[in-house]
Amino acid sequence: MQIAYVVDTFPKRSETFVRDEVEWMARRGCLDRVFALKSEPEALEELSDNVRKRIRLLPEIEAPEMYSRLNRLRWLRRQPGLFRSRLMARSMSRESFEQFVLGSALARMLRAEPLPDAMHVHFAGLSAHLARYARHITGVPYTFCAHHYDIFHSAPPNFPVLTHDAARMTTISEYNRRYLIEHFKLPADKIEVIHCGIDTERFDSDTRASAQERVAGESTLNLISVGRLTAVKAQSDQIEAARLLADAGLDFKLRIIGDGEQSAALSKQIDTLGLSSHVQLLGAQASRTVRQELRRADIFVMSSLSEGIPVALMEAMATRLPVITTGVRGIPELVIDQVNGVLVPENNPRALADAIHDLAADPTRRHSMGESGRQTVIESFSADKEYRKLAQVWERNVSR
Structure with missing residues (x-):
């Protein structure tokens, strides 16, 4: 045919x-x-x-x-x-x-x-x-x-x-x-x-060190987010959560991949909050670069106000990354709260920051969620x- x-x-x-x-x-x-x-x-x-x-x-x-x-x-x-x-x-x-x-x-x-x-x-x-x-x-x-x-x-x-x-x-x-x-x-x-x-083999992360090994070798927590920079993706909530984490003394970096009409506003928000040492806007990137960034990360973050079942979320889970995301619309069909990821309310930077802080302190839990997430994608997506x-x-x- x-x-x-x-x-x-x-x-x-x-x-x-x-x-x-x-x-x-x-x-x-x-x-x-x-x-x-x-x-x-x-x-x-x-x-x-x-x-x-x-x-x-x-x-x-x-x-x-x-x-x-x-x-x-x-x-x-x-x-x-x-x-x-x-x-x-x-x-x-x-x-x-x-x-x-x-x-x-x-x-x-x-x-x-x-x-x-x-x-x-x-x-x-x-x-x-x-x-x-x-x-x-x-x-x-x-x-x-x-x-x-x-x-x-x-x-x-x-x-x-x-x-x-x-x-x-x-x-x-x-x-x-x-x-x-x-x-x-x-x-x-x-x-x-x-x-x-999702081509699960392309996103296999055998070369990525386990969560325990990474914590032993590097103290900085690497957060990654991928999505168009639009109001519905609510990356401004991620940046506000980053401010709360910085105020709490967490050693982390948040790298946001994507481009869109909110780019200038988000850049201004980062500068206004003095977060340039913690948060980076990487712009749109080739698929190969996105996969590399996923492999070097510890936690994937998504703050959308509305979603179907996001491909970016599947790709992160296929890379054995624990994910923290809002539980809007189709997302609960992919992410089971506290099993293969963490679901938080939308428009709630405090809940997002608290979830990141909790996972940052528990590498074993991160590893378990990452393995469960990859299995979910293999079986159903x-x-x-x-x-x-x-x-x-x-x-x-x-x-x-």
Whole structure:
């Protein structure tokens, strides 16, 4: 079965789960092409040649051009009734019209080579709408995965339509599935849970010294956090917790990996609190660097106000790191409090600082949590298992 991926940006450093899934499909001969509106040049070097050569960028179409382009669409003459009621009545919004034209461009590009068996989309955003229009034009079915932001913060107004027209919908947590059914009234039998998978071997940390050995060789506690610098990730709570830890005399360093609109504000907060010797903002980093930072750390910290099941958290656990995180939304499906990590309330720097302080004093407990966390990821979130489940979804539900 040949699958074409449709995503807004590919590759994208903050979406390694999409890259890893595409690479897995390519290695098994299932990848047709990857259609994207844009690419991040710095992330291209992390792709295999096999995937890189399959990327097709959709054309940039300026709004003034769209009406003339529409008039030249051959398929419209062949299927005049498909969108006639909306187009002739001028009832289609500008946003929908742009999606329609880009979806038509996607259809033409699909037809430029042998058609795939299906399209798969990550996020219920623009790319899902393009796949929907392309499906009407070409007959190629699509599936899509709803993650987190596209459910709780920027959900499409036509979620039921996207789901109805899709061969299948997947989402990354059981919490998400329940919410989609209850809040958007989507049909339960149309939605399946497929976790974002982790290549557990890539994040194996055999070379990382045990917690006991590290404490013996180095007194400084190394904390690591990975995530986009946005308000919902609440890294400001981590910095406030760092102030409390510094005031308590703990010898530690907190290194925060990620970039985003909160970067300047967080940098100012660090300077204002006089924490430059304790807290570092490392910016966005390549996957290889992230793995190196995880291996040198003692504890992973996450302070999000809202999450699905974060890939960064899985990667830390796969590296045998004990994790301290807020217990929001899908996270309790991954982290069992006091077993493979510690759950704290959101928006509570004091609770976060107390949890860090407690684990800092107990290396044996850190080691036990780290081992338990890795076992959890291997058993329930490994890439091979989750991607095979996705392939089975296509085998059961896709036919043109």
